[in-house]
Amino acid sequence: MKTIYILWLRELLRYKRSRVQIIASLGQPTLYLFALGFGLGPVFMKAGNGSYLQFMAPGIIAMTILFSSVFAGIGLLWDRQFGFLKETLVAPVPRIQIMIGKTLGGVTVAIIQGLLVLVVCLIAGFRPASWTALPVALFFMALVALVFGALGTAIGSTLQDMQGFQLVMNFLVMPLFFLSGALFPLTNLPKFMTFITRLDPLTYGVDGLRAAFLGLSHFGAITDAVALAAVALLFLMLGSYSFSKIQI
Amino acid sequence: MIDVTNLSKKFGENLAVNDVSFHVQKGEIFAFLGPNGAGKTTTIKMLTTLLTPTGGQIKVNGFDPLREKMQVRRQIGIVFQDPSLDGELTAFENLDLHGVLYHVPRKQRRERMEMVLKLFDLWERRGELVKKFSGGMKRRLEIARGLLHAPLILFLDEPTLGLDPQSRNQLWKQVKLLNESEGVTVFLTTHYMDEAERVAQRIAVIDHGKIIALGTPTELKEQTSTGSLEEAFLSLTGATIRDESATSVDQMRQFGKMWKR
Numbered sequence: 001m002k003t004i005y006i007l008w009l010r011e012l013l014r015y016k017r018s019r020v021q022i023i024a025s026l027g028q029p030t031l032y033l034f035a036l037g038f039g040l041g042p043v044f045m046k047a048g049n050g051s052y053l054q055f056m057a058p059g060i061i062a063m064t065i066l067f068s069s070v071f072a073g074i075g076l077l078w079d080r081q082f083g084f085l086k087e088t089l090v091a092p093v094p095r096i097q098i099m100i101g102k103t104l105g106g107v108t109v110a111i112i113q114g115l116l117v118l119v120v121c122l123i124a125g126f127r128p129a130s131w132t133a134l135p136v137a138l139f140f141m142a143l144v145a146l147v148f149g150a151l152g153t154a155i156g157s158t159l160q161d162m163q164g165f166q167l168v169m170n171f172l173v174m175p176l177f178f179l180s181g182a183l184f185p186l187t188n189l190p191k192f193m194t195f196i197t198r199l200d201p202l203t204y205g206v207d208g209l210r211a212a213f214l215g216l217s218h219f220g221a222i223t224d225a226v227a228l229a230a231v232a233l234l235f236l237m238l239g240s241y242s243f244s245k246i247q248i
Numbered sequence: 249m250i251d252v253t254n255l256s257k258k259f260g261e262n263l264a265v266n267d268v269s270f271h272v273q274k275g276e277i278f279a280f281l282g283p284n285g286a287g288k289t290t291t292i293k294m295l296t297t298l299l300t301p302t303g304g305q306i307k308v309n310g311f312d313p314l315r316e317k318m319q320v321r322r323q324i325g326i327v328f329q330d331p332s333l334d335g336e337l338t339a340f341e342n343l344d345l346h347g348v349l350y351h352v353p354r355k356q357r358r359e360r361m362e363m364v365l366k367l368f369d370l371w372e373r374r375g376e377l378v379k380k381f382s383g384g385m386k387r388r389l390e391i392a393r394g395l396l397h398a399p400l401i402l403f404l405d406e407p408t409l410g411l412d413p414q415s416r417n418q419l420w421k422q423v424k425l426l427n428e429s430e431g432v433t434v435f436l437t438t439h440y441m442d443e444a445e446r447v448a449q450r451i452a453v454i455d456h457g458k459i460i461a462l463g464t465p466t467e468l469k470e471q472t473s474t475g476s477l478e479e480a481f482l483s484l485t486g487a488t489i490r491d492e493s494a495t496s497v498d499q500m501r502q503f504g505k506m507w508k509r
Contacts, residue, residue, distance in 0.1 A: 013336070
């Protein structure tokens with residue numbers, strides 16, 4: 001327990017000390033929110049779908065959590081190649097505890113990032129249907145962070161160098177975001193798109209967040225939660241397996 | 249303290265460690281001396297539970313690093329060839345984290361932290377971020393950390409690589425002092441002859457994965473009928489230059505340097 005706690009604390013301390021990074025990582029979601037939210041807003045409105053900003057804000061929050069938690073996992077590559085991970089891996093503690101502590105740290109940081117972007121959304125004009133839904137929204141944010149934090153750990157444990165990072169970015173993280181329904185409604189899509197979006201775990205995260213903030217959802221909050229929890233479990237097993245295989 | 253019999257490690261076709269046997273006594277300072285790629289680090293990794301040997305037997309204070317990982321880890325302190333500190337944490341936080349990982353109770357942790365920080369002249373700088381430390385300070389902090397949990401054996405893998413003579417001198421003085429005051433057994437690797445001669449009571453010269461000579465510095469010089477250990481070393485291992493191929497780790501390190509200015 002103490003091992004998990006101290007490694008979790010380390011991630012938070014590092015986050016707190018990287019102010020530049022905090023601001024930099026808020027840049028991208030803010031850009032999406034303003035450029036797309038205001039740029040596509042009129043078209044969306046004309047199509048009779050209401051405010052685009054309202055619609056996409058939960059998607060942008062989900063995106064922030066996705067990026068942040070996957071990056072936390074990739075940070076593992078850094079830690080592993082020079083340095084600090086070795087110190088933890090030769091300590092007389094089970095590896096699974098190290099993996100849990102690190103992953104939970106990344107998850108917590110991702111949730112904080114998500115909350116910061118929520119504030120940005122509110123400033124941009126996003127208005128949740130009701131504030132009582134905030135705990136439900138937090139629950140979904142945590143689930144999304146857990147799913148992708150565990151995935152990040154799995155990736156970070158297997159990647160060999162920084163070149164692999166680009167690969168992950170272009171062929172995994174970006175598609176996960178763009179195919180999740182964060183930017184478009186899931187209704188009336190071509191068949192293959194419906195199929196693909198349903199395979200993307202982030203789809204359920206975005207849908208769950210929309211259910212919490214706006215009261216509208218495609219699958220229903222319960223389905224979303226169950227799907228996310230199942231994927232989280234799967235990825236956690238995958239993550240701890242690949243973490244246990246790390247050779248130094 | 250350390251018993252190694254017929255230890256081997258194969259990476260594919262390459263025999264990195266080839267049928268090595270030696271014995272390190274309690275309280276001894278024992279050095280592995282050899283050129284690059286001789287198998288020093290591979291041996292240390294096997295002794296410290298990080299690599300599985302292909303063949304042979306290891307006992308570290310009576311425990312098998314393969315089957316009794318946790319027992320072995322509790323008794324040893326390790327300073328790696330590459331730095332393994334967290335630069336974004338302070339010296340104090342790095343040590344505290346280490347203490348927690350090694351199950352040192354809180355009160356004792358504080359006392360030991362103060363002790364090792366003072367011993368390695370880092371007490372005044374304990375609240376500073378490690379990334380602002382010089383190379384010598386980082387090394388000292390790593391050794392201080394390796395000793396925090398009062399290990400029975402301290403493993404030092406080329407601890408003075410890249411340090412200036414002043415830092416090297418000071419570092420060895422402190423290691424010797426600890427060896428005498430706490431009775432900690434020290435197993436070190438180096439390719440600096442003068443260091444091995446100065447610090448170690450016994451030296452094993454290793455090359456191409458095999459121990460080619462073992463004894464006190466005086467014995468080694470007599471055996472090769474040379475005047476200095478450097479000559480003895482060259483006469484034992486030959487004068488050809490060893491090139492190690494660059495790995496992804498080296499590339500990462502380059503990349504890291506670019507990032508951190």
